[in-house]
Amino acid sequence: MAGRAATTSIFNNSEFRAILYQLIMASLLIYLGWSIVENTIANMEARDIRAGFGFLDETAGFSIMMSLVPYEPGDTYGRVFLVGLLNTLLVAGIGVVLATMVGFLVGIMRLSQNWVVSRLATIYVEIFRNVPLLLQILFWYTAVLKPLPGPRQVFERNTEIYFGISNRGITVPEFIFLENFSFTTWTALLGILFTIGIHRWAKQRQATTGEQFPVFFAGLGLIIGLPILVFLLSGVPVEFTPAKMGRFNLAGGITIIPEFLAVLLSLVLYTASFIAEIVRAGIQAVNYGQTEASRALGLRNGTTLKLVIIPQAMRIIIPPLTSQYLNLTKNTSLAAAIAYPDLVATFAGTALNQNGQALETLAITMTVYLSLSLLTSAFMNWFNSRVKLVER
Amino acid sequence: MSNPRSVFFVRKEFISARQAPASTIGVLGWIRNNLFSTPFNSLMTVALGGLGVWLIWGALDWLIFNAVWAGGNEACKVNPDGACWTFISTRFDQFVYGFYEKPERWRVDLILLVLFTGVFWSGWERAPARKWVGGFMLIPFPLIAWVVLYGGIFGLPVVETSQWGGFTLTLVVSLIGIIVSLPLGILLALGRRSNMPIIHSTCLFFIEFWRGVPLITVLFMAAYVLPLFFPTGLNFDQLLRALIGFALFAAAYMAEVVRGGLQSLNKGQYEAADSLGLSYWKSMRLIILPQALKAVIPGIVNTFIGLFKDTTLVLIIGLLDLLGMVHAAIADPNWSIRSVPTTGYAFVAITFFIFCYGMSRYSRFVEEKLNTGHKR
Numbered sequence: 172m173a174g175r176a177a178t179t180s181i182f183n184n185s186e187f188r189a190i191l192y193q194l195i196m197a198s199l200l201i202y203l204g205w206s207i208v209e210n211t212i213a214n215m216e217a218r219d220i221r222a223g224f225g226f227l228d229e230t231a232g233f234s235i236m237m238s239l240v241p242y243e244p245g246d247t248y249g250r251v252f253l254v255g256l257l258n259t260l261l262v263a264g265i266g267v268v269l270a271t272m273v274g275f276l277v278g279i280m281r282l283s284q285n286w287v288v289s290r291l292a293t294i295y296v297e298i299f300r301n302v303p304l305l306l307q308i309l310f311w312y313t314a315v316l317k318p319l320p321g322p323r324q325v326f327e328r329n330t331e332i333y334f335g336i337s338n339r340g341i342t343v344p345e346f347i348f349l350e351n352f353s354f355t356t357w358t359a360l361l362g363i364l365f366t367i368g369i370h371r372w373a374k375q376r377q378a379t380t381g382e383q384f385p386v387f388f389a390g391l392g393l394i395i396g397l398p399i400l401v402f403l404l405s406g407v408p409v410e411f412t413p414a415k416m417g418r419f420n421l422a423g424g425i426t427i428i429p430e431f432l433a434v435l436l437s438l439v440l441y442t443a444s445f446i447a448e449i450v451r452a453g454i455q456a457v458n459y460g461q462t463e464a465s466r467a468l469g470l471r472n473g474t475t476l477k478l479v480i481i482p483q484a485m486r487i488i489i490p491p492l493t494s495q496y497l498n499l500t501k502n503t504s505l506a507a508a509i510a511y512p513d514l515v516a517t518f519a520g521t522a523l524n525q526n527g528q529a530l531e532t533l534a535i536t537m538t539v540y541l542s543l544s545l546l547t548s549a550f551m552n553w554f555n556s557r558v559k560l561v562e563r
Numbered sequence: 564m565s566n567p568r569s570v571f572f573v574r575k576e577f578i579s580a581r582q583a584p585a586s587t588i589g590v591l592g593w594i595r596n597n598l599f600s601t602p603f604n605s606l607m608t609v610a611l612g613g614l615g616v617w618l619i620w621g622a623l624d625w626l627i628f629n630a631v632w633a634g635g636n637e638a639c640k641v642n643p644d645g646a647c648w649t650f651i652s653t654r655f656d657q658f659v660y661g662f663y664e665k666p667e668r669w670r671v672d673l674i675l676l677v678l679f680t681g682v683f684w685s686g687w688e689r690a691p692a693r694k695w696v697g698g699f700m701l702i703p704f705p706l707i708a709w710v711v712l713y714g715g716i717f718g719l720p721v722v723e724t725s726q727w728g729g730f731t732l733t734l735v736v737s738l739i740g741i742i743v744s745l746p747l748g749i750l751l752a753l754g755r756r757s758n759m760p761i762i763h764s765t766c767l768f769f770i771e772f773w774r775g776v777p778l779i780t781v782l783f784m785a786a787y788v789l790p791l792f793f794p795t796g797l798n799f800d801q802l803l804r805a806l807i808g809f810a811l812f813a814a815a816y817m818a819e820v821v822r823g824g825l826q827s828l829n830k831g832q833y834e835a836a837d838s839l840g841l842s843y844w845k846s847m848r849l850i851i852l853p854q855a856l857k858a859v860i861p862g863i864v865n866t867f868i869g870l871f872k873d874t875t876l877v878l879i880i881g882l883l884d885l886l887g888m889v890h891a892a893i894a895d896p897n898w899s900i901r902s903v904p905t906t907g908y909a910f911v912a913i914t915f916f917i918f919c920y921g922m923s924r925y926s927r928f929v930e931e932k933l934n935t936g937h938k939r
Binding site: 189192193196197200206207210211213214215283284285286287288290291294297298300301302303304305306309310313314318501502504505507508515519523529530533536537540541544545 | 596597598600604607608611612614615758759760761762765772774775776777778779780783784787788790791792793794868872873875876878879886890893901904905908911912915916919920923
């Protein structure tokens, strides 16, 4: 035995093996990367595809039905990218807010003691999360919004339209804010600042004296009530221009296109069903002893919920909620199926088909989604560390 | 003088307990406690209950009572206010087989039969030779299925993948995604927890990249860019490229689920495996993974459900799965009737609902069965 100890192979040394494995892995990766680059260059030369991002300055030449910034067919592919990105962000931003609201509502409804309420919420959740999102988008668009009657059947000629639904979407008047409107904006901003101040003061006072102050109603008055008063006093500085029905078509006003409505509606309903489950699980995970303890302290139901249950449930809810927000943002790309002009439909769709710069276009698109994902998760991690209970 | 004690009343026998008031027990009590306990609750019951009844009645009326079950498009034109099921039955073969050649459709039937038998067999806990059937379904079956569907040997004529479609294609894409993603996801999760920096960072980058981009861009990449990556002359067909993209995407999601299971394990389990002198792979196979995977069965099944629903996205790159077939059939001018689009989508929705709901129920069942009391 003594003689064999010296012959122990170097391959039995775990450090040496770790280095060996990593060397093999690294050389495989380098080989793979190198061969992909070489093949790509060879293939692009063979197919006569230019490389590089120069195409971003070329004229796009197609029109886009909805854009938040001025856009016309003479603009560049770079502009198309911006239009698509803003449309994606718009639907994702509104979608996140609405889905959170619907999701929390349904999640709390599922926990209701009322059998009818909890059963309805369960049916909603089971139906919407077990049906593919793409199917829901196509359904709302092709089966519900598109077959609506056209503007000529809905509206009479030469009438002004304050609110109308047709197969062109929802038509509302256009708002133009006049100069005096700035008073209202400033009042609202001041109201927010004051509310933050009152909130701090009230918290401190409650901590020292135990007296409470109705911060919520004070804030409501300052942020909403006061600006409305100023708005009315400064002479209603808003001009409505309702849409007008012409001979064939609508003119003026703002029309929210059905593509946008279909995408938003399905994203909200689909994501809300997942958020509802997360909220329900989060609230149920808080030990019932916590509720009993706070009842024993004499807190009312609402206060128990606000001060005891929700802060603890949020710790459990936030991480999965973050991934739902990320999913919603990524799922906005399904809008391409019904040609809502988001990033994928315009930039990685129409533009790509025109200029054939698949590699560059898709690399840019993927980078955008990747950075959106990383930004959202960074923000939610920050928020999570804020609401996390400080443990001793 | 009578005995004064005789006027005292002494109860000799107990009277039996009376029933609780009718309004607090039974159906009435339940209704009172659950539906009308407070004025607000009563209002909710009436308002939401009314809404629910109205919706459910409307749906049943449209789907069943007022539906057109036979008679072709003429019958649906006469009654456009109910589901047009005759549209589905006319096109049913197309929805199941796509454009698979008619005389060869028995091959699809055979594979579907083996698939469903195998899945139920390995899912039924008291079935004999369950493990063998499960193993067969996991590894040899997908290969056999591909060979049988594609043909080219044993005298079977070749059926190009461009002719595959409908529900068959949905199953092919989702099964390949599921079967490839599980082992690959386990490897990635182990790699991400490795101490070796190069392996750790490679796996980390791989997982975060695929999880950060939408599936559509992955499928676009597979459709347009992947051919550029291979040496000139080597070319895969459209379906295979989509499958590669889908499987890699699925693996990244699976890796995160498995990592959750690995992290939930007590450190003592790793140390115990080490102290028994087991090698890395042995300790993973015998000690760590059985526990870790068991802990995340619900997560794994949820990922499967998500992948199954995501297969519908292949229609965006022009592969006609079940949804794609129905979506294309709706555009047929012979069937441009008001009830047809909704009927088509309802058909797809019901199909997906049955599969997804079934899977989630089964996972709930397995979870309860495997619960060995370590649950916190």
